Amino acid sequence: MMFHQHAKCLYFRALEARVAVRIGPHARNLGVIASTTPTSPHHHPSYCRRIKVTPTQQYFSSLPMQNFKDHENQHDSDHGAQASKQDRQQLHEGGFNRAANRKEMTRRRILAEELMRFFATNDDCFNMTLRELNINKTWGSDTGLSEYRSFYLDSLSSFGTMLAENGDAEWSGISAANILDQFAGCGEFSDNPQLYSKIYRSMAAMMQREVEDRLALEKLQKSHEQKLQELRMELLESESLALDLTSEGANFNELDMIEEELSRSLSQRALISESRKARKEINKRRNTLDKIRSDATKLKRLISRIESEFDEIEWPMPKHEFQAVTEKLLKVAALVAPALAEFVTHRHEDFDKYRKLEMQTDLTKPHEWYPRARLDKRRIIFHAGPTNSGKTYNALQRLKQANNGMYLAPLRLLAAEIYENLNAEGIYIDLLTGQERRVVPFATHRSSTVELACLDKDYDVVVIDEIQMLCDEFRGFAWTRALLGVRCKEVHLCGGAEAIEIVKKIANMCGDDFELHRYERFGYV
Ligand SMILES: Nc1ncnc2c1ncn2[C@@H]1O[C@H](COP(=O)(O)OP(=O)(O)OP(=O)(O)O)[C@@H](O)[C@H]1O
Structure with a gap:
């Protein structure tokens, strides 16, 4: 029995020790603040099982040890109590500030979102941003802008977020928060931005539709007027009878009388048939006139119906307010556009690549293809x-006098002929064609087919023969390239007079001077 009791005692002690060992490190987490001496009767397993962690204990146990101690110490002293009150006050104020900040952030986010919606739907904003990106094109009238537009639209959402979240950031000299405030002041946006923005946008869409409808109406009016005019002309051009249109009734009476008279007195069949012809013609004209009149009344009715439809439209907001708000919005947009343009280029790595590619493949500005040739103002002399x-004879005289020069021929045989003639005259000249290459030591001149024109060397005189070939379907590019790209102070062009205008235009575009020398064919002796 004694042994049994002793064993039981040992068992309990062992259990207590195990529980204490297990609880020890986690005591604070479990909320066990009391001492955990293994010998304490409170650490009996059945007691331990009954331990429940209250919320307060949970809170304290979750505090770091140091804070917890500080907290206790503060409670111990009066000073601590005072500090705690201040803390609570600060905590309260902090919470209030945080709530106010949250509210302000929400307001800014909504305003920024609505401002970006305006950017997404208003073409002027897109054009403004394009100008900031040095793209002098307009959406709606220029082509090839859809790629830029997708970059732009894709950036709006993130840009809006940035605008809302970086209130202190400077955009075009004023802060983002200030821009949003200005946007809110454009109309009734500050009260309920989402609702007012919706109304504004529906108004914008309706106004746009009205503009389109009015344009369609104008088009309709014009086409009808044209049709009426055509009918009138048809009427006037009818040559069978020279009757006055305004008094066709009187003519009818006259004809009746003539017909009666003729049938009574003369009975000449020929004359009767003449008068019948006349009557037929008059009927035809009368029908045409009726058609014109009915068309005119139909058109008038249609126009008045459309006009009345315009008057009956119920606008979501007064037109003058819409216009005033739009003006203000565009001013705010002008402040945002530079930052947005910068954002678009940063957000899309491909933007610059695309712009370069677009510029390089833009065939609408040939004068920009050869920038080196544009450095000097050239003198273009057209021998027509x-x-x-x-023509060629005179141009070659000038080439011979030059210190260095180039002759560009339409055919290799012609290039070879100039090569031989000039070398024979003591002017050292190379020959370069698709078939052969003859290099003369210390040559100052070069004779080649036009496809092999050298564009990376400066010449005093260049002669381009048969310049009218620039309109050729297959080889024209070679003359265009040579004309645009040769680096030379004096360019002589020989060719037919039909090319004068196009060459003059190209010279103007390139900023070169243009001179025209006309030639007549030599007469037979
Ligand atoms: N002032 C001149 N003195 C001597 N010969 C000349 C003179 N002008 C032209 N010729 C000769 O007349 C011929 C035709 O002249 P050129 O080849 O210059 O005419 P072109 O108008 O250029 O003809 P194409 O359009 O066929 O090239 C050439 O053989 C050239 O040497």
């Missing part, structure tokens, strides 16, 4: 005239 009139 029929074949065998001495």
